[in-house]
Amino acid sequence: MSTPPGPIPARTKLASALLPAALTLALLGLSLMRQDATWWRVAYGRLISAYGRIPDKELLVFTAPDGTGWLDTSWLASVALFRLVDLGGIEAAMVTRSALVTLAVAMMGWAAAERSPRPASLLNVAWLGVPAAVFFSAVGPESLALPIACAGLIAATRALTSHRPGLLATIVTSASAFALVNLALPAALVMMATSLAVGAHAWKAGAKLGAVVAFAGALLAPLASPLGFGVLAHLSKSPALPTLLPGALSVTLSLSTGAVGLALWARHARATQMPLAAAAALALPVFLLTLWASMVPALLPLHHLALVLLLATVFSPPASTELHRPTLALLTSVLLLGAAVLTQPALPWHADMTTRVHADARQAIPMRGVVPEDTPLACGELLRRAGKELRVFNDPSLAGYLAYALWRPERIEPILYADSRALSTESAMTLYELARDQPILRGVAQQDNINAAVIRPDAHPATFDDLSADPTWALLAGDRDQPVACFLKAAPAYPGTWLAH
Numbered sequence: 001m002s003t004p005p006g007p008i009p010a011r012t013k014l015a016s017a018l019l020p021a022a023l024t025l026a027l028l029g030l031s032l033m034r035q036d037a038t039w040w041r042v043a044y045g046r047l048i049s050a051y052g053r054i055p056d057k058e059l060l061v062f063t064a065p066d067g068t069g070w071l072d073t074s075w076l077a078s079v080a081l082f083r084l085v086d087l088g089g090i091e092a093a094m095v096t097r098s099a100l101v102t103l104a105v106a107m108m109g110w111a112a113a114e115r116s117p118r119p120a121s122l123l124n125v126a127w128l129g130v131p132a133a134v135f136f137s138a139v140g141p142e143s144l145a146l147p148i149a150c151a152g153l154i155a156a157t158r159a160l161t162s163h164r165p166g167l168l169a170t171i172v173t174s175a176s177a178f179a180l181v182n183l184a185l186p187a188a189l190v191m192m193a194t195s196l197a198v199g200a201h202a203w204k205a206g207a208k209l210g211a212v213v214a215f216a217g218a219l220l221a222p223l224a225s226p227l228g229f230g231v232l233a234h235l236s237k238s239p240a241l242p243t244l245l246p247g248a249l250s251v252t253l254s255l256s257t258g259a260v261g262l263a264l265w266a267r268h269a270r271a272t273q274m275p276l277a278a279a280a281a282l283a284l285p286v287f288l289l290t291l292w293a294s295m296v297p298a299l300l301p302l303h304h305l306a307l308v309l310l311l312a313t314v315f316s317p318p319a320s321t322e323l324h325r326p327t328l329a330l331l332t333s334v335l336l337l338g339a340a341v342l343t344q345p346a347l348p349w350h351a352d353m354t355t356r357v358h359a360d361a362r363q364a365i366p367m368r369g370v371v372p373e374d375t376p377l378a379c380g381e382l383l384r385r386a387g388k389e390l391r392v393f394n395d396p397s398l399a400g401y402l403a404y405a406l407w408r409p410e411r412i413e414p415i416l417y418a419d420s421r422a423l424s425t426e427s428a429m430t431l432y433e434l435a436r437d438q439p440i441l442r443g444v445a446q447q448d449n450i451n452a453a454v455i456r457p458d459a460h461p462a463t464f465d466d467l468s469a470d471p472t473w474a475l476l477a478g479d480r481d482q483p484v485a486c487f488l489k490a491a492p493a494y495p496g497t498w499l500a501h
Contacts, residue, residue: 174217
């Protein structure tokens with residue numbers, strides 16, 4: 001394999017770390033929180049913290065059949081997000097997400113600059129690859145696990161490109177698989193497979209102790225989960241899988257970048273006469289991550305970071321191995337990083353003071369809001385104040401926030417009609433679809449003891465018009481032309497007031 005003719009200056013490696021990290025942080029400041037995935041995590045984290053164990057049944061949706069199983073395999077990430085939100089609001093979770101993703105990008109930039117014979121070309125890859133994935137970086141398990149996964153990928157790449165893998169690299173690769181099992185199981189599976197490749201390479205190279213460590217990390221990592229090896233059987237039931245089907249853009253981005261990366265790597269392997277086994281082992285992480293990212297859009301940042309690291313050794317050196325002006329690049333990256341920090345909308349100095357009066361104020365400024373405009377903040381606040389046991393007919397896309405805002409550990413009965421995990425019975429979903437265009441909700445409400453409705457008026461026009469015209473239902477928040485509307489079953493107590501019953 002080709003190697004740089006000389007050591008790469010520290011200023012160049014620092015610039016390689018800070019430039020893409022600063023750009024990533026700036027773009028994260030423009031991205032809104034993916035509400036369904038994040039709020040589900042916060043809600044389940046509170047549930048797990050309250051029960052002291054991982055529930056194995058669905059406790060939130062009353063239209064789910066009795067005993068419906070639902071297991072949060074990434075339970076540690078859920079608990080961590082709940083603690084962050086409990087400590088400093090959703091802003092604290094978003095700031096933490098931004099910090100961890102930025103740290104991961106910086107780690108990969110530094111490590112890739114160490115391996116790349118041409119840092120200038122590497123910077124171009126980082127600038128193009130990382131920001132393209134940023135908008136898919138949810139506040140969830142993947143962002144919390146990203147620095148650990150990156151450390152494992154860096155160690156694995158060093159081990160796989162060494163004549164005799166060092167023990168430290170195999171330990172880090174193995175440990176990352178253990179650490180990821182309770183944070184992001186899909187990423188843990190990728191690291192388990194990568195650890196197997198490292199172990200096979202170490203065994204062939206005569207590093208028997210390193211091989212044993214890597215094999216142990218690959219085969220025994222599930223033991224880190226309270227579920228043991230059973231965690232693998234529960235993968236299909238995990239909220240870590242997409243709550244919404246991945247869009248064509250995310251699948252295209254994942255498959256195309258993965259294909260380009262693998263093609264360039266194959267070309268490089270042929271040009272340098274790299275043994276087929278070594279080339280395949282090095283390409284394994286990005287191949288697995290490409291497949292996962294196609295199914296789980298939240299894994300796209302990890303996929304792109306792995307791609308950048310994989311391509312670091314592909315570029316052949318021109319006349320020089322240094323940036324022409326590394327000091328200027330470093331200064332620029334520091335200034336850009338500082339500007340990126342100041343633009344983070346989730347930080348306290350960007351909080352709109354009117355949020356204390358109007359729950360939707362954080363959504364008022366386009367591209368600067370903390371949460372999307374259809375997050376039912378006001379609905380959650382008003383229903384929470386209703387002081388009654390709720391059974392809510394809701395749009396599935398709004399279920400995550402409602403589960404966080406309305407469900408309490410002391411409330412045994414589920415509160416939601418449907419959610420995006422499609423756990424509801426077929427008959428319930430049929431009624432839900434019928435309620436889009438037919439004024440049938442009042443009958444459904446009477447049958448199922450529903451006393452609240454949180455809907456998107458554009459998706460349920462018939463339901464909105466029917467409840468608006470019914471004096472026994474009060475419109476608490478929203479309107480016909482608003483993203484979300486909230487109704488409460490009520491009766492007039494005296495003119496101008498409402499009494500929930």
